[in-house]
Amino acid sequence: VPQLWPYLPPRLTQQPWHLLYSTSRDGFSLQSLYRSRGPLGSPALLLIRDTEAQAFGVFSATPIHCSKGFYGTGETFFFSFSPQLKVFRWTGRNNFFLKGDVDLLMVGGGSGRFGLWLDGDLHHGGSQPCETFGNETLSLREEFCIQDLEVWGLA
Numbered sequence: 001v002p003q004l005w006p007y008l009p010p011r012l013t014q015q016p017w018h019l020l021y022s023t024s025r026d027g028f029s030l031q032s033l034y035r036s037r038g039p040l041g042s043p044a045l046l047l048i049r050d051t052e053a054q055a056f057g058v059f060s061a062t063p064i065h066c067s068k069g070f071y072g073t074g075e076t077f078f079f080s081f082s083p084q085l086k087v088f089r090w091t092g093r094n095n096f097f098l099k100g101d102v103d104l105l106m107v108g109g110g111s112g113r114f115g116l117w118l119d120g121d122l123h124h125g126g127s128q129p130c131e132t133f134g135n136e137t138l139s140l141r142e143e144f145c146i147q148d149l150e151v152w153g154l155a
Contacts, residue, residue: 072097
């Protein structure tokens, strides 16, 4: 995770981060993840390890929450550690940053594809190249099973 600090907005690199949500501690539930938000307006770092030991995730300058439409800012980015760190920043092509409902969390999009999606029980997800971030598939496969998931926020 310290490898990500150079990519975070400078205002956030000197502040303490703490674990808000962990599937190992809090169980596998998207609704529980939504309830675990940090302080109002706190950014979020979502980290995923799939069952094929691939690690990847998303940084959001805004808290991850349920929404009727897309939200977020151009500071949002994807990252993948496979095998070294790759970062995929906003392309400016659309504003499909994050959208969450009780059954699905979606990050990035365009042309009917999502850069990352997670189901409501946080057991399954998917990743495809998307217009928002110009990313590669974050995991080895377009659909994956989640082994561990964490959300970190500012203290």
